[in-house]
Amino acid sequence: MKFKHQNSNQERIILIALIAGLVGGGIGAYGVQYLENRNPETTTGKTTPVQVTDSNAKGTNQATKAFNQTSATVVSVINLQKQTSSGWDWFSNVNKDNDDSGNLIKASEGSGVIYKKANNDAYIVTNNHVVEGSNAVQVLLSNGTKLNASVVGTDKTSDLAVLKVKADKVSKVAEFANSNEVQTGESVLAIGSPLGSDYATSVTEGIISATKREVQSTDESGNSLGKATVMQTDAAINPGNSGGALINMAGQVIGINSMKLASSSSGTEVEGMGFAIPSNIVVNIINQLEKNGKVERPVLGIQMVDLSRVSIADQESRLKLSTDTNAGVVLLKVESDSPAANAGLQKYDVITKADGKDIQNSSDLQGVINAHKVGDTIDITYYRDGNRQNVEVKF
Secondary structure, three states: OHHHHHHHHHHHHHHHHHHHHHHHHHHHHHHHHHHHHHOHHHOOOOOOOOOOOOOOOOOOOHHHHHHHHHHHHEEEEEEEEEOOOOOOOOOOOOOHHHHHHHOEEEEEEEEEEEEEEEOOEEEEEEOHHHHOOOOEEEEEOOOOOEEEEEEEEEEOOOOEEEEEEEHHHOOOOOOEOOHHHOOOOOEEEEEEOOOOHHHOOEEEEEEEEEEEEEEEEEOOOOOEEEEEEEEEEOOOOOOOOOOOEEEOOOOOEEEEEEEEOOEOOOOOEOOOOEEEEEHHHHHHHHHHHHHHOOOOOOOOOEEEEEHHHOOHHHHHHOOOOOOOOOOOEEEEEEOOOOHHHHOOOOOOOEEEEEOOEEOOOHHHHHHHHHOOOOOOEEEEEEEEOOEEEEEEEEO
8 A cells, every 4th residue: 555655646746747847848938939029139030121211301402502503613722831851851862853842741721712714724712821821832623633723913911812723624613792782691601621621622501690890800920901891600610711612592602711710809719700701802802913913002101000009198298189089090100202291191190080980090090091992082180289180192
């Protein structure tokens, strides 16, 4: 009985184990299948590849049309200068015939705009500071073609220059629009080579922030060139954009990008303040540069200093000014046979108004002069020995 009882117990244990095995195996198989169903990415061949669909932005927008209209006319301008070496040049006696070209290195880069083709030549406008100090200039077209360029003429005051290249590789020229018709808030594009030709034909978009803004203009040495009238835009203009095109949404050039206000006089960083020379001024300057290689501007023939720099004691004793006269320019020298001398102006005269505009400093007076041409006549108000007088001056 005992033996049979043991066999019965063993059979019961075997039966339970068999049932448990079947149940466990069923649960395991179901678990694997469940996990496979819950994580299809783990199963090879069961993923759906991601695909792109057609763009819902149908057609070409206005900005793209304007860019396509003008982009081929915007070039990179490369300023090449002679390399200076502080040490011994082991190759100084090699290939002397090509010494100039062999020692030229890239000094800086800017942008330019092809605006004319004539007599197998193509003409390009850029900024004067882009080519200033160059020993040679190269132009990189938008299609990657590099051409040697010659400088036709430069003008430091307006910061403009004209270059010339062979026209056989040039396919398109830009069209200038009347900048007097530009309106504040109008959408514009800036095209150029920010940071150099590696980023050639870059485009940024913005609006016209102001159609006529007077800013202080200086040369590369920091000398004052008077006030320049420019258009202000919030389109991004970075180093290398100088000389590039500011265009309207019809693809017409309304200005040549010239400078960017990177920080205020207090050192506060600012953004979205770019400037461009209006196209009407550009056309006037480049026509003169093509014809004469320079711009003829009127002069007064004087040396001057701001009244604010003269001590109060000298203003009262030497200039005999009242305390009511606190702004203007003092003539330190009047050149003989100059427009100023011919009009009767003398040393220590204090000019307070010219051409109907109040003169606060020398920049104001220089701005009035720059706005005129040779042969023009303006009215000047000045003080001599404390007495207010008026005179007409012909440039």
